Amino acid sequence: MSEVVSPGEGERALQDPPDDDGGPPARRRPPAVERLLGHGTASSWVVQHGRIALTGAIRAVLDEIRAGAEPVPDDAEIVARAAARLDAAARPSLRQVFNLTGTVLHTNLGRAILPEEAVVAVAAAMTGATNLEFDLASGERGERDSHVEALICRLTGAEAALVVNNNAAAVLLVLDALALRREVIVSRGELVEIGGSFRVPDVMARAGCRLREVGTTNRTHLADYADAIGPRTGLVMKVHPSNYEIRGFASQPPEAELHRLCIARGVPLASDLGSGSLIDLAAYGLPPEPTVRQALAYCDLVTFSGDKLLGGVQCGLVVGRADLVAKARRNPLKRALRVDKMTYAALEAVLRLYEHPEQLRRRLPTLRLLTRPRDEIEAQARRLLPEVARRLQGRAEVALSSCASQIGSGALPIDTLPSACLTLRRPASDGTRRGGGAWLKRLGADLRALPVPIIGRVAHDALQLDLRTLEDEAGFLASLDALAC
Numbered sequence: 001m002s003e004v005v006s007p008g009e010g011e012r013a014l015q016d017p018p019d020d021d022g023g024p025p026a027r028r029r030p031p032a033v034e035r036l037l038g039h040g041t042a043s044s045w046v047v048q049h050g051r052i053a054l055t056g057a058i059r060a061v062l063d064e065i066r067a068g069a070e071p072v073p074d075d076a077e078i079v080a081r082a083a084a085r086l087d088a089a090a091r092p093s094l095r096q097v098f099n100l101t102g103t104v105l106h107t108n109l110g111r112a113i114l115p116e117e118a119v120v121a122v123a124a125a126m127t128g129a130t131n132l133e134f135d136l137a138s139g140e141r142g143e144r145d146s147h148v149e150a151l152i153c154r155l156t157g158a159e160a161a162l163v164v165n166n167n168a169a170a171v172l173l174v175l176d177a178l179a180l181r182r183e184v185i186v187s188r189g190e191l192v193e194i195g196g197s198f199r200v201p202d203v204m205a206r207a208g209c210r211l212r213e214v215g216t217t218n219r220t221h222l223a224d225y226a227d228a229i230g231p232r233t234g235l236v237m238k239v240h241p242s243n244y245e246i247r248g249f250a251s252q253p254p255e256a257e258l259h260r261l262c263i264a265r266g267v268p269l270a271s272d273l274g275s276g277s278l279i280d281l282a283a284y285g286l287p288p289e290p291t292v293r294q295a296l297a298y299c300d301l302v303t304f305s306g307d308k309l310l311g312g313v314q315c316g317l318v319v320g321r322a323d324l325v326a327k328a329r330r331n332p333l334k335r336a337l338r339v340d341k342m343t344y345a346a347l348e349a350v351l352r353l354y355e356h357p358e359q360l361r362r363r364l365p366t367l368r369l370l371t372r373p374r375d376e377i378e379a380q381a382r383r384l385l386p387e388v389a390r391r392l393q394g395r396a397e398v399a400l401s402s403c404a405s406q407i408g409s410g411a412l413p414i415d416t417l418p419s420a421c422l423t424l425r426r427p428a429s430d431g432t433r434r435g436g437g438a439w440l441k442r443l444g445a446d447l448r449a450l451p452v453p454i455i456g457r458v459a460h461d462a463l464q465l466d467l468r469t470l471e472d473e474a475g476f477l478a479s480l481d482a483l484a485c
């Protein structure tokens, strides 16, 4: 701490005579870097970030001040701004946030939150060598999918299973392995776009398949499929509409009939489920979704995501008939799309939770959050209301309201889950002439700038914080505390 200088230094700086060349406006010349480095508040930043880094940050702030027309702040303020720059630069880019958007599986916010069991398993896999592709019984080379294949088969009734980077990769692999340079038959009502970057027709083209659309947007009949199947057909594919629903005069042939047709014509039938639940969500009071086991009853291969309703890590699963899965595994793309040991570690831990269905709701965060009763969320909102109001005093009016959470990630877009939120509104006393929109934008930005950013949702001229997904109340309030600073 030899670099600590007397606090008097900074004070002296404040007393520097202003530059006064007689003409307005009087603007103090920015102080020298050396003097700022000697400021009383600088020493602890030197210890934390190093003298070179602090010097660079001070120079950057001084440049900023020279470039802008702003009055030159005092030395303490300049040092504080430099320190804030260093702090910001030292913060990891990928960070935890509070997802209070009301969308439980929010793709932009990382989808499923993993259970503790997965965290432990990943840490173990990362910090030592593993038997990733090594068969401990024989001492010979092993197969990485072996760590989860039997588990997946038990949970879904599949004959075989493999894992790739995500569900888009699973679809790509299935198309390439089973229908390269051949036709893939898809109903016009199922040509889905998911999140802009995954469009069924585009994936087909990249996989080197020819898309053969059948039926119309609202109705596709068994005869449409029957007419289209021919010598060039590689695959018939069903795609879960995920983020939309066609209602009214709409129909698709019963899956069992379509499967019978495919068997009779010797063409495999694949189903891209998207979310693909392993359990009957209706049993938990949630809107029903076809389970992977149900889908396998009427098709040969199913593809689904590991981090949507399954509640695990980002990956894509291909499950179904052993000969078809084997074909996909032999495809060179499998090597390019394969996943890391961390993914297997996390996925295995999550799948094992499914072997204890009676504890699943408690132990699997996705299911726990999706099934939180509205009463419980409202009680939490009541409890937090005064705490949040106190921290936002003078900045926002806080109230409790009802809202609707979404499952997210394309699962069940129509059905919502009743929830409760804290609603932040511009206070009547807000004297600024800022419009409500600008006020909301500013508040949203301030909440995103917190130590653990808080992400809400703008609705009805207010910023809503849906509490369905808030488990760490203490951390949430601690982060809000920083608003006062």
Ligand SMILES: *Cc1c(COP(=O)(O)O)cnc(C)c1O
Residues within 6 Å of the ligand: 166, 167, 168, 169, 171, 192, 194, 198, 239, 240, 241, 242, 272, 273, 274, 275, 304, 305, 306, 315, 316, 409, 410
């Ligand atoms: C979400 C989804 C995908 C893409 O899955 P990722 O895991 O995001 O790659 C593909 N198909 C359907 C039907 C989906 O819902």
